[in-house]
Amino acid sequence: MIRRPSRRAYLGQWLLLLAVAAGGWIIVGNVGENLARKNLHFGFGFLEQESHFDIPFHLISWTVFNTYARALLVSLLNTVLVSVLAIVTATLLGLLVGIMRLSVNWLVRNIALAYIEFVRNTPQLVQIIFWYVGVLQALPSPRQSIALPGGILLNIRGLYIPDAVMDPDLDWLSWLALACLAATPFVWRLRIGGERIGRKALLLPVLALAFFAAGVDHLTYPELKGFNLAGGTQVPPELVALWMGISIYASAFIAEIVRGSIEAIPRGQHEAALAIGLHSWQRLGLVILPQALRIMVPQMTSQYLNIIKSSSLGAAIAYPELFAIFTGTVLNQAGKEIETISIVVAIFLTLNLLTSLTMNWYNRRVALVER
Amino acid sequence: MRSLLKVVTCCALAAGMLGLAGESRAQTYDVKSATMDAIKKRGELICGVDTGIPGFAFQDASGKWQGLDIAYCRAIAAALLGDADKVKYIGTTSKVRFTVLQSGEIDVLIRDSTLTLTRNTELGLAHGTVNFFTGQAFMVRKSLNVAHVKELNGATICVLTGTTLELNIADYGRANNIKINTLLFEKSEEAFAAAESGRCDGYTDDGGSVAAARSAMKKPSDWVILPELISREFLGSMTRQGDERWNILVRWVHFAMLEAEVLGITQANVDEIKKTATNPEVRGFLGLEENFGKKLGVDNEWAYRIVKSVGNYGENYAKYFGPLELPRGWNELYNKGGLQYPLPWR
Numbered sequence: 177m178i179r180r181p182s183r184r185a186y187l188g189q190w191l192l193l194l195a196v197a198a199g200g201w202i203i204v205g206n207v208g209e210n211l212a213r214k215n216l217h218f219g220f221g222f223l224e225q226e227s228h229f230d231i232p233f234h235l236i237s238w239t240v241f242n243t244y245a246r247a248l249l250v251s252l253l254n255t256v257l258v259s260v261l262a263i264v265t266a267t268l269l270g271l272l273v274g275i276m277r278l279s280v281n282w283l284v285r286n287i288a289l290a291y292i293e294f295v296r297n298t299p300q301l302v303q304i305i306f307w308y309v310g311v312l313q314a315l316p317s318p319r320q321s322i323a324l325p326g327g328i329l330l331n332i333r334g335l336y337i338p339d340a341v342m343d344p345d346l347d348w349l350s351w352l353a354l355a356c357l358a359a360t361p362f363v364w365r366l367r368i369g370g371e372r373i374g375r376k377a378l379l380l381p382v383l384a385l386a387f388f389a390a391g392v393d394h395l396t397y398p399e400l401k402g403f404n405l406a407g408g409t410q411v412p413p414e415l416v417a418l419w420m421g422i423s424i425y426a427s428a429f430i431a432e433i434v435r436g437s438i439e440a441i442p443r444g445q446h447e448a449a450l451a452i453g454l455h456s457w458q459r460l461g462l463v464i465l466p467q468a469l470r471i472m473v474p475q476m477t478s479q480y481l482n483i484i485k486s487s488s489l490g491a492a493i494a495y496p497e498l499f500a501i502f503t504g505t506v507l508n509q510a511g512k513e514i515e516t517i518s519i520v521v522a523i524f525l526t527l528n529l530l531t532s533l534t535m536n537w538y539n540r541r542v543a544l545v546e547r
Numbered sequence: 548m549r550s551l552l553k554v555v556t557c558c559a560l561a562a563g564m565l566g567l568a569g570e571s572r573a574q575t576y577d578v579k580s581a582t583m584d585a586i587k588k589r590g591e592l593i594c595g596v597d598t599g600i601p602g603f604a605f606q607d608a609s610g611k612w613q614g615l616d617i618a619y620c621r622a623i624a625a626a627l628l629g630d631a632d633k634v635k636y637i638g639t640t641s642k643v644r645f646t647v648l649q650s651g652e653i654d655v656l657i658r659d660s661t662l663t664l665t666r667n668t669e670l671g672l673a674h675g676t677v678n679f680f681t682g683q684a685f686m687v688r689k690s691l692n693v694a695h696v697k698e699l700n701g702a703t704i705c706v707l708t709g710t711t712l713e714l715n716i717a718d719y720g721r722a723n724n725i726k727i728n729t730l731l732f733e734k735s736e737e738a739f740a741a742a743e744s745g746r747c748d749g750y751t752d753d754g755g756s757v758a759a760a761r762s763a764m765k766k767p768s769d770w771v772i773l774p775e776l777i778s779r780e781f782l783g784s785m786t787r788q789g790d791e792r793w794n795i796l797v798r799w800v801h802f803a804m805l806e807a808e809v810l811g812i813t814q815a816n817v818d819e820i821k822k823t824a825t826n827p828e829v830r831g832f833l834g835l836e837e838n839f840g841k842k843l844g845v846d847n848e849w850a851y852r853i854v855k856s857v858g859n860y861g862e863n864y865a866k867y868f869g870p871l872e873l874p875r876g877w878n879e880l881y882n883k884g885g886l887q888y889p890l891p892w893r
Binding site: 216230 | 646
């Protein structure tokens with residue numbers, strides 16, 4: 177019929193695409209029909225409704241009069257917060273344990289081994305609940321808070337840190353501080369007369385701190401008032417438990433990636449570094465790690481994606497993240513299963529695709545340019 | 548040949564008509580229900596229940612399901628299938644319960660769930676009857692010296708997510724100008740643990756579940772249930788919309804359990820009463836007279852089987868809520884000052 181093989185292949189692919197599209201169409205039609213039969217209607221109009229429930233922990237303001245759309249934003253920020261914290265912690269911890277794993281010291285090496293094997297061979301949810309129920313709930317009640325230096329209080333309800341109340345007339349100082357921080361990495365790379373500014377740019381964050389401090393009106397300290405501590409900022413134990421649970425779990429996998437990547441660097445590199453008289457930390461920091469980084473990055477990407485997805489385990493320990501609030505409370509109050517689930521899936525997909533894009537961009541930057 | 552066929556057809560028709568005439572005394576009732584047919588074909592009722600809460604639905608030491616809601620599942624199976632043990636229980640969290648029902652995974656949801664307007668409309672659920680009248684109650688530590696919910700300003704309360712309770716607390720706070728912080732848990736185990744350890748000042752749920760929660764604490768006497776109820780939580784059974792007859796049967800199983808109590812028929816004396824009954828109401832109930840069962844799409848012995856295998860409402864209440872020290876209150880019969888009533892058996 178069609179002689180040229182390439183044409184035939186084309187035809188096959190188009191037919192397959194058509195079949196997939198038809199399948200999708202049938203599924204969508206089916207869902208609509210089934211929903212209609214159950215007197216349910218598909219639509220995202222419910223996002224405009226007032227929510228009338230409370231979200232215990234929020235980074236931006238939240239009242240019961242806010243809409244479901246705002247609830248989405250509040251819980252999304254909670255998800256992003258714990259994901260970012262966990263990614264940073266897991267990376268640092270993983271790097272440390274991974275290097276420990278290659279230590280010449282028997283004890284250090286085996287502690288790292290035991291840590292990795294223990295952590296990655298127990299379920300993640302069990303670990304999170306262990307941190308929450310087993311560790312953090314053993315802390316004392318608000319009335320017997322542990323007083324830490326600097327007016328910080330620690331109890332079962334969380335870590336209470338003194339809060340800085342900014343002087344509203346001087347809020348330009350805060351903006352200046354933010355601008356200083358944002359400019360730091362760019363100034364770092366600037367060249368003046370062919371010479372990089374480099375470390376001198378670290379003056380900027382110090383300046384930022386000074387600006388920030390100058391804008392503070394007064395500090396509020398947490399103190400016991402009624403049932404709870406009032407004043408200051410509260411870091412809830414749910415956040416800490418989830419953060420620790422995810423970071424520690426991921427750090428074990430990252431440690432193995434770090435070890436594998438370091439071991440993949442040819443022996444000759446070690447010997448060369450040794451030959452030019454670098455001591456052990458210099459060998460690691462200047463020669464081995466920069467090369468191992470190239471091997472690490474693609475694998476780290478999938479660990480980061482796992483961390484973001486694991487944040488949904490917060491639902492088990494009352495951390496109000498996207499999954500708990502949106503597919504829990506909102507789904508039940510609004511009764512919109514398909515809509516809420518699709519929103520949550522779409523958001524996780526977007527978050528993870530963005531992370532992948534960023535990591536791929538970084539990967540291309542650090543990759544060896546082959547000539 | 549053809550004429551022979553005609554004769555045969557005529558005879559058959561005549562016989563059929565005679566048969567119908569004979570039947571008309573015993574009258575047939577055309578009850579069409581896709582759900583009931585499916586259950587009979589399957590030989591098993593699939594009942595959505597709580598994952599585990601004392602009083603309503605819990606597994607005993609031998610792994611057998613017990614509780615008031617379980618008694619209802621068993622009663623429906625006894626009525627429809629003739630055997631109270633032909634039930635498969637699906638434990639559902641408060642989050643997924645309605646989805647599981649809507650998707651057809653279960654036949655009926657009897658899971659200490661509040662019947663509400665939104666659930667009746669937006670969620671496409673058909674309400675059965677209220678098997679437990681209660682309201683949202685609070686349990687707090689005695690040592691906090693709180694006597695009224697209004698005094699809970701600033702307190703943190705553990706709640707289960709995906710419930711009417713979350714909305715009630717927020718509404719109550721708004722109405723009384725106080726702020727009660729909540730901590731939303733998906734499962735009661737973690738919520739109880741958090742309350743026990745002092746992460747929250749108390750726990751809130753409907754009255755029956757709070758009593759159950761108190762019984763689950765390490766030292767129940769350390770906890771006090773505040774007398775004020777901040778909402779109506781009328782818990783009951785739900786089915787899918789679009790199968791009216793199935794919903795009607797579920798409803799009348801509840802009335803059968805109440806009617807038995809009104810008539811003084813218990814699991815222990817039902818056989819005795821059946822033998823000696825002269826009271827027309829009792830005879831009608833036990834299927835010795837009338838066609839109540841057939842009108843519902845089951846046989847006339849259905850109510851007898853319910854009482855025989857499950858017992859009446861009062862017996863089950865005493866069995867499952869007695870140990871929790873929860874007085875019957877609203878759940879007393881209508882003629883004893885309560886809200887529980889069976890519609891007339893006529």
